[in-house]
Amino acid sequence: MTMSITIDDTAVRAVNSDFYSVDDFLNDDDRALVTRLRGFVDREVLPIINEYWESADFPYQILPALGELGIVGTAIEGYGCPGLTRLQAGLVAMELSRGDGSINTINAVHSGLAMGSISLLGDEEQKQRWLPDMAALRKLGAFALTEPDHGSDSVALETSARLDGDHYVIDGAKRWIGLGHVADLVIIWARDTADDKVKAFVLEKNADGSYPDGYRAEAITGKIAKRAIQQAHIEISGLQIPAENKLALSSSFRDVSAILNRTRSTVAWEALGHAVAAYEAAARYVHERVQFGRPIASYQLVQNKLANMLADLTAMQLICFRTATLQDEGRLTNEQASLAKMFTGQRSRALCRDARDLLGGNGLLLENHVARHLTDMEVVHTYEGTDFIQSLIIGREITGIAAFA
Numbered sequence: 314m315t316m317s318i319t320i321d322d323t324a325v326r327a328v329n330s331d332f333y334s335v336d337d338f339l340n341d342d343d344r345a346l347v348t349r350l351r352g353f354v355d356r357e358v359l360p361i362i363n364e365y366w367e368s369a370d371f372p373y374q375i376l377p378a379l380g381e382l383g384i385v386g387t388a389i390e391g392y393g394c395p396g397l398t399r400l401q402a403g404l405v406a407m408e409l410s411r412g413d414g415s416i417n418t419i420n421a422v423h424s425g426l427a428m429g430s431i432s433l434l435g436d437e438e439q440k441q442r443w444l445p446d447m448a449a450l451r452k453l454g455a456f457a458l459t460e461p462d463h464g465s466d467s468v469a470l471e472t473s474a475r476l477d478g479d480h481y482v483i484d485g486a487k488r489w490i491g492l493g494h495v496a497d498l499v500i501i502w503a504r505d506t507a508d509d510k511v512k513a514f515v516l517e518k519n520a521d522g523s524y525p526d527g528y529r530a531e532a533i534t535g536k537i538a539k540r541a542i543q544q545a546h547i548e549i550s551g552l553q554i555p556a557e558n559k560l561a562l563s564s565s566f567r568d569v570s571a572i573l574n575r576t577r578s579t580v581a582w583e584a585l586g587h588a589v590a591a592y593e594a595a596a597r598y599v600h601e602r603v604q605f606g607r608p609i610a611s612y613q614l615v616q617n618k619l620a621n622m623l624a625d626l627t628a629m630q631l632i633c634f635r636t637a638t639l640q641d642e643g644r645l646t647n648e649q650a651s652l653a654k655m656f657t658g659q660r661s662r663a664l665c666r667d668a669r670d671l672l673g674g675n676g677l678l679l680e681n682h683v684a685r686h687l688t689d690m691e692v693v694h695t696y697e698g699t700d701f702i703q704s705l706i707i708g709r710e711i712t713g714i715a716a717f718a
Contacts, residue, residue: 328592328593328596328597330589330592330593330596330623330626331630332623332626332627333627333630333631335630335631335634338400338634339404342401343400343401343404346383346384346397346401346404346405347404347408349382349383350382350384350404350405350408350409351408351411353378353379353382354408354409354411354412354413354416355412356378357375357378357379358375358412358413358416359412359413359682362412362413362415362416362541362685363679363680363682363685365415365541366413366415366540366541366679366685367540367679369534369536369540369541369543370541370543371415371419371541371542371543372541375416376450377450379416379419379420379450380449380450383395384397384405384420384424385420385423385424385428385447385448385449385450386424386428386432386444386447386448387401387402387405387420387424387425387579388401388402388575389424389428389429389432389444389448391444392432392440392441392444392445392448393444393445393448393449394428394432394444394448398637398641399578399637399640399641400634400637400638400641402425402579402582402637403578403579403581403582403633403634403636403637404582405420405582406420406421406579406580406582406583406586407582407583407585407586407589407633408586409583409586410582410583410584410585410586410587410590410689411586411587411589411590412590413541413685413689414538414539414583414587414685414686414689414692414693415539415540415541415542415689416541416542417583417586418491418539418542419453419491419492419542421576421579421580421583422454422455422456422491422492423447423450423453423454423455423492425575425576425579426454426455426456426500426572426576427447427454427455427456427496427498427499427500428444428447428448428454429572429575429576430456430500430513430560430563430572431443431444431447431454431500431515431560432444433562433568433571433572433575434513434560434561434562434563434568434572435560435561435562436561436562439515439560439561443498443515446497447498452497452498453492453495453496453497453498454492454496454497454498454499454500455490455491455492455493455496455498455499455500455545456490456491456499456500456572457487457490457493457499457500457501457502457547458470458487458490458502458569459487459488459489459490460472460485460486460487460488461486461487461488461546464489468511468566468569470485470502470503470504470511471485471504472484472485472486472487472501472502472503472504472549473485473503473504473505473506474503474504474505474506474512474514474554474559475505475506475507476505476506476507476556477553479555479556479557480553480554480555480556481503481514481553481554481555481556481558481559482551482552482553483501483503483514483527483549483551483552483553483554484549484550484551484552485503485549486546486547486548486549487501487545487546487547487549488533488544488545488546488547489533489544489545489546489696490530490544490545490546490547491542491543491544491545492542492543492545493530493544493545493547494530494531494532494543494545494547495543497517497518498515498516498517498518499515499516499528500513500514500515500516500560501513501514501515501516501549501554502514502569510564510565510566511563511565511566511568511569512559512560512563512564512565512568513559513560513563513568514554514558514559514560515554515558515559515560516528516552516554516558517558525552525553525554526551526552526553527549527550527551527552527553528547528548528549528552529547529548529549529550530545530546530547530548531545531546532544532545533545533546537688537691538688538689538690538691538692539688539689539692540688570647573697573698574647574650576697577650577651577653577654577697577698578633578636578637578640578645578650578653578654580654580657580658580693580696580697581629581632581633581636581650581653581654581656581657581658582633582637582657583693584629584654584657584658584660584661584662584690584693584694585626585629585630585633585657585661587661587665587686587689587690587693588625588626588629588657588660588661588664588665588686589626590682590683590686591661591664591665591668591669591683591686591687592622592623592626592664592668594668594672594681594682594683595619595622595667595668595671595672595683596619598671598672598675598681599615599619599671602672602673602675609671615671618667618670618671619671621667622664622667622668625660625661625663625664626664628656628660629656629657629660629661632652632653632656632657633653633657636649636650636653647706648706648707648709648710651698651703651706651707652703652707654697654698654700654703655700655703655704655707658690658693658694658700658703659694659700661690661693661694662690662691662693662694665683665686665687665690666687668683668686668687669683669684669687702717705717
């Protein structure tokens, strides 16, 4: 994880963002995966991402190249999925986010949340019906949980599902749903009126590519972050979904928690990716920027800030690697996943802010990339449970007392 730069024909010390040599824990397959991902980011993402960030649209033309990386479906085994280890799934999130958060989000939503729901909660027929097309990116998936009035308290969701003959009738609203206005398959979480339990229902587009009557989705505009991928506000009224499209094993809100607990640690890796990109950009820039006749790298305040940034970055790396090991061993607890998400969300957000400070006014320019990572971290520290909610999960583990209300 090193980079070298040259200024005025003078070699400058390489930027080492792997201070504790965590790369030593990677095997040959892991390193090959990282190499593929970095090549993809350098060729397909970085040359165009600022343009799409400004226009608030996703570069869908990169999807074929994304599909060729062998990462879609991440840890799912079979059905055309790669069956990555949890460490490898983390490396995917880190490297994609190191390029851009929106690019990582499309894989996180599609592979982790949508495909993950089908893999965990679908029966064999449902997996065979949907997962191969999703693994090949012939169909995109979305995960519709959050509602306009229910974010952190999503357990209280109000969207309802009523069985009527061979269909469920869905009514309600969803908000902040990534790909919810373009996805071919939308996992809609709704409360079954028969038993008041939250269950998952798979909405499929019509053969002509339109959505069925009763499903209206519009992209949310005016965002300051994750601008290269759009989230949808969705209105659902009298939507009919075949009864066979209820995920067979979904039976309560605990199933939602199971999905989110699997992906929460991956969000920590995403935060790490933003932090690595911001740190490396800042460590290069301080050699390039000359003030008062000297590179700002020579000033004590700058070196102090870089040292603290590197300490936070290293702590994030160690937490992410240990979290992945525990997850691959089947020993990661919900509380451990929450600590990883909380800490990396907090420290990466601060690190990106410090990087922006070191770049001064130039840190506001997209061409220097730090601004994208900084604003994207405003999103990352919020979704899949805010830092505050994660702290309450950990606090309950510490004290034995729930303090959510």
